[in-house]
Amino acid sequence: MGVAGGVGAAVGHGAGRRRTGPGGTPGRGRCTITLARPAPHPRRPAARSPHGRTGRAPLHHGATGVASAPWRSRPHAGAFPETVHARHPSRPRLPRGPAPPGAQDTTGTVAGTVRGPGGTLVVGAEVVLTPQRGPGGGAVVARRVFTDDEGRFRVTGMPNGKATVAVRRIGYRPATRDLDVPATEGLALALDAVPQALSTVVVKDRRVRYTGWAAPFYQRRDRGMGRYVGKEEIDRRNAMRTTDVLRVVPGMAIQTGMGGSRIRFRGSRCDPLVWIDGTPALSGYFDVDNLQPNSLEGIEVYSGVATVPVELRGPRGEEACGVIALWTRVPEPRRKGPKKVYTAEDLAALVASATVFTADQVDQAAAADSTNPIAPYYPDALRRARTAGDAVVEFVVDTAGVPELGTVGIVAASHPAFGVAARDAVSSARFSPAVKDGKPVRQLVQVPLKFELTNPGS
Template identity: 40%
Template structure:
């Protein structure tokens, strides 16, 4: 085990090397208590009789489940949480209609909404003579569909979809037949009869001012543990629990487009309110710096259920892995 703290009393201490070996010198003769500690393992306390002949010890420690479950990051999950998109993601998973994601738009090198929509079989786009803009009809219909923007119906009648900047679009869902439109997307007075095109804008990630960023010099986590300033999983009654979906790292665009996967392990302190203490974030390992920075930024908004000891909430040091997987190419879902 690498990096374990080994001590006989407060004055004689060392740390295991890359092979898990250690050496303690000048230990007084007699019965001595040896303490071995490392985050992720139960402390090992043993009594040894020290004489004039060096002792060769074979120590085994028990792993303790201090590591939180891994967060898996793909293009579709690497976005700030936005309640507006919950329904879109649910319907897309159920394949109730046709769906276009921002990844589809990027891969298709598409610049106009009507070009993106023409990927759907049967969609007709007509430039209206004597008018500005275009007209879109869906399969099996000769009238203009209802357009919904972020959950609200746009103006009734023809709507120039090319007025929408594709760089602001998170996803599009299309229902060609009024009978197939989900209840939550139906328009007033049956206006969904010619089908529905629902467009969802990208969620906004709040910016962080320079004075809100953590200091350049983070706290020493090992020192906090040694000083009993924070708890670890083996010393609490109820350990920290991660609130799913609150830590959503942004997949670095260049790495996602290149299909590069990555792995990050972060250590940090969760305070008594369930938030990450910014100065405590330590990127223990990262396959690439960009992945580590993405995790560091995401942890600012992460939420946890705090640890408890004897019914009281306490600070706990935790370790959390993040796995970055480029999502498989999205495709327009077939209508059932």
């Protein structure tokens, strides 16, 4: 009658004690219950049942019609028989282990970079990958992509096995290489440059452009007088208040109270003179926290009267206790761009259709005008970092000797800033047009530029 090992209830028919209704008749909706006495805990004596010597509890029927006991003892090992869960017929057991050979992926990825002489990244190079066999033994399909602004390319879905990669770019000698797919993603491809008809433009770091609202800030910073906090440093610190940016300046004491922040230089008994975009704040002390740090282009700090430039002195000697000059950021006006921008693929199509010619296809190649040459400015951030480099820019010179702005693009650059500086300088340059069969024609030209430091060791 009992189940060895503890409390158990077996629901079935024809076994155990039968539950009857009024009058001794079998109860309707009732089930046959088999009860077992709970086994004693191995470390604790058996507890006396609150229901007498029999240890049987009165049965209660829940909403499901299944009798249950109002009390439960702690389950012990062996108290319940082993329970077997049946698997639903619509959910067959999935096989475990490695996938069959036919289910494995048979394609791979080829990625890498294209570089020119000196390690410059080549932009807009055409990369064609041709597998020696098609997927599943089918037809062979070549994949063609172009390198991005950082000289990178990536091709997915290439069939595994042997393949050939071909790289070409106007101004460079084509290159071909065999590889295995899947290949490593660090594939490096090198191209040799073809000698250009135009000579290399040398850019010295002395040629610096000071433009915009904060041009005086950059001019004085290059002179080295005072202390300066530029836009890059302000953005890097991501400070909540302007005084938090100035805390890095030596000799500056900042007091913050309910009325705002106050700045004093060490050993000074008065407030410094504050300038805002070249205008002095003479009506009283100006709290620099009134301006958000992300709205500032730069900050100049002069702690002593001896270091204050003449143009930042006050009309009545207010600079005696130091000067703080703040320059706000002014958005640059939007330039009207060309109607159409040509990519490297578009320019190659123009050359293939004989709409635009290269230097080896004309009788007289386009030449730079000495009165209006390409004269880019040295990038300020790279000049301060003492970084030299190279860049190559390409564009189409029309029949009047004027560069077509929609065709201006960067071919290669050792640093993106060098390429941008070269590209921005093309619009003001002029050329003598190319001549073919006695008539001026459009020519695609590539101009190499070399950015050099005046004192590399300094």
